[in-house]
Amino acid sequence: MEDSLIRWDMIVVGSGCTGAMAAQTLVERGFKVLMIDGGLKDEIYQSLLPDKDFLTARQTDKQQHRYFLGDKFEGIPFGHVKAGEHLTPPRKFMTQLTQQKIPLQSSTFSPIESLAYGGLGNGWGLGCCVFSEAELKACGLPVAEMNEAYEVVGKRIGVSGAKDDAANYTAARLDSLQPSIGLDSVGKNLLDNYQQKKTTLNRKGFYMGRPSLALITEAVDDRKPYPYKDFDFYSDKDKSAYRPWITVDKLKTQANFAYDSGWVVESFEETPDSVIVHARKISDASKQPFMCKKLVLGSGVLGTARIVLRSANALSPKLPLLSNPFSYLACSQPFLLGKDLDPYKIGFAQLSMFLDEDGTNSYVPMGSVYSYRAMLLFHLLKESPLDVKTAHLFLQFMMPSFTIMGLFHPESYSAEKYVQLEKDNTTFSGDKLKVNYVPTAKEDELVKRNEKLFGQALRSLNCFVLRNIAPGHGASIHYGGTLPFSDTNEPFHLLPDGRLCGSKNVYVADGSGFTFLPGKGLTLSLMANAHLVAKQIRLD
Template sequence: MSEVHPYIVVGSGCTGAMAAQTLVEAGVKVLMLDAGITDDTYTKLIPEKDFTAFRQTDENQSHYLLGKKFESISWDKIGSGSQLTPPRKFMVTEVEKFLDIFSKTFFPVESLAYGGLGNGWGLGSCVFSDAELNAAGLNPAKMKAAYQTVADRIGISGGQDDIKNYTTSFLTNIMPPPPVDSNQQSLKNNYERKADWFKANNFSLGRTALALITKDYNNRKAYHPQDLDFYSDKDQSAYRPWITVNELKKKNNFTYRGGIIVKQFKEIENGVVEIAIWNKEKNEEEIFRTQKLVLAPGVLGTARIVLRSFNKENQTLPLLCNPYAYFPCINISQLGKTFERNTTGFAQLSLFHDNNRQGDDIAMASLYSYKSLMLFRIIKEAPVNFRDGISLMNFLMPAFVIMGLFHSEKRGDNKTLNLRKDTSKITGDSLQAEYLLSEIEKQKITKRNSLFKKAMTKLGAVPVKMIDPGMGSSIHYAGVLPFEKEDKSFSLSPDGRLHGTQNVFVADGSGFRFLPAKGLTLSLMANAHNVAHNALK
């Protein structure tokens, strides 16, 4: 009989890292099992210069701007994850091989990377309102305490303005936001000038709260914009989960094992959990045993593991994903202006629409300036010849504002997952997903999109196109094992334990019964902290 580990955490993403930190800080021994793919190609190639400087001098910039296999040259229709830059592409390495999913209506992004999808997190940080927490099945009092714990761990910056209630709300120790560029400052000025219209139409605009430190914090350096936000995390000012895991590796009660794909588990005698894994390096199966298993491989990964474990081939699970689309807009006042050097690629402003001012029907847009993602990506979208496209886009680019719009999401009959046997796959199975919005939901989204387009026009930025990358592109997934008070199969108890087991806990968003239209990651991490805390009992 192999060693029985006190705690095993599966996954090193935002939720796995937070759960592991909570357990390690409580003094228990933790083993983290993770695929742990890292980027050993691009990070070291990026020069110690800002974006504008190396563009003028570095003869080898195509390696990290286009990719060594030119993987950033994407010609087909824009889909989930297609905008990842080469230094971020490692996030999706080997995903097709080990995380097969088949769907004609749902196109998710998954990750086997060290730090998971957190490597590409846009850093948007929002607390959920009490109404939203209740709808998601989360305990507001416990979540509020957990939000503060997580905020203190990762460091958050944000504004003290009209959207504070939707973003950092009751959180303390919030750092000031990074500088805003003139493009977005002009929107802010228009918002203030037309405050009556925005108030009457239930819109609020303010600085986006980000998991980005603007003061030195916990051995991490304060943020200095270099337009490299989509390429490099060298100063560690942007929170990434691997920062936490790297710190945990220094502790005696934490062990990390990479190169592992967790397949399934079963509870054996005395509540011990046996975990079957695939060791990628040795190309063989192994068994681990633990007293308590905390699953945090991401919602779709959890669905695979749980369905395999209960061997329920025809079992259908519910699924939630925020509908998302983005809208390139032209800020008329910025036409023909020049780019400012060293601005931020992260969202600078957020626009909230609180339908009835009750906090239970909110949609959120993040506003980005477009610069370091390169001209070619946007020229491709223009319906003109490329030569004139170069001149036009050079003129328009400093005036571009990209609005990324999230809608809230409830459960529905045609939003489901199941696992089917497929011997052609290395895992022997394939996840099948269906995600169809009802006509009423589509109409509501269309109406909300129109309201946001009107609001953007009032801010001075005229939307020119809507790009809908399809369901799954928000990278916000939840709800496959919804929280249930009663002992019901394929659901979680309110403390995060998987019903039908004694010692299997789920720390990712699998239990959320509702997805508010807000940055999700802070809430996922706060829930992971709570679940880990419950697993200690």
């Protein structure tokens, strides 16, 4: 029978981190679940990626230009680089067709959205953090229930890490924690320096340690322990890194789960006992309704905002928006200049650094420390103010010492950060999402102050900031807050159980309800919340 003719118990929209987690909980609870998704996949590069480590592939693979540069040379970004343009060619499918099918207009905000199988989870940096009690409360999330949900999700996805100085801020307290991945020279040198300066840094509120990552170091089912191939942002062949499609692939083997791809969900309407979901086919724009008892939206904060505004036929309301400010500190550790590249070089974060100035674990910016190799030198050449010949020489010396810190800042509401739906008959859906994102002067100041403090802390560890790169608002790929949690049943809000205010059967499982975005990695909390929402849904 066609999916559209069945009245499903639950329809989950989206196969990203939150959709996948919500669907798994619902399937485990025995409901008949349909997942509707864009479902786009990489059909070009996956088969090309060699089953070798990075250095061997670099030296022997004649086809490497295809996955490093792309068949259309799309891996070489020029001009002002927006969020998502740094994706490697094998990951470009993540953002494929988004501008055509889910258009967004903004001069102040450049987010990434996805219609891919596994959504933005395909590019997730895997950082896992458990929010503190203060942060959970500020987000509008229930403390005890979230702490249970973290354990459930941690076990499902597999998290590695260490119980060290940063354990209060990472996910190291999870029962199922696996041992941390190996440290490369960049991480080791920095951590050794931290151990010597620890007392002074702790006094200032800085804590450094191994990050908790959704990356397994011990085999789980058909997922292999991390093999140190350093093709982390090119291939997921070994499934060591958690990607949401791993969950959905597994769910597809269950009798009470169905997956239907190639759709953009546009809106929903509620009847007394059902929800009708209106979707449009990506390939030919044809429309089709799907019917269910309960609808769970996990289509990403911006996607969910579109669906909710369209369903309410509400073009004028402004929904508030949160997005963690994000910047890179490109640094060098002179001690490592000219050293050989070691075999432990990996693409994921080596260390995490947190700044908890008042010791309350409530406003904590986070720096993730990376080394640099697998993106190749030409990406850096573009950013260098030197001629090609000198830059080439300079980058060769610098490569082993390059230390990149990705800095995430906590985010609260302010008046000039909002989204709106606007009619536009030229687009696929007849409208477009307009985003205005202008932080207040005070917010900008706070970000600059954090950058300065992190720069000083790194300097004290003999790691020197060469350049501060601001990729623009939206580049953190952390969005939230459009439908804030509330107890008062106001329109365009969510009730504490994730139900959309004013609706009977529509739930939101993504970060739309979060009323604050901590600087710590968000994804584990998004998944824990999705599990929690799915756990609380009752069929009347």
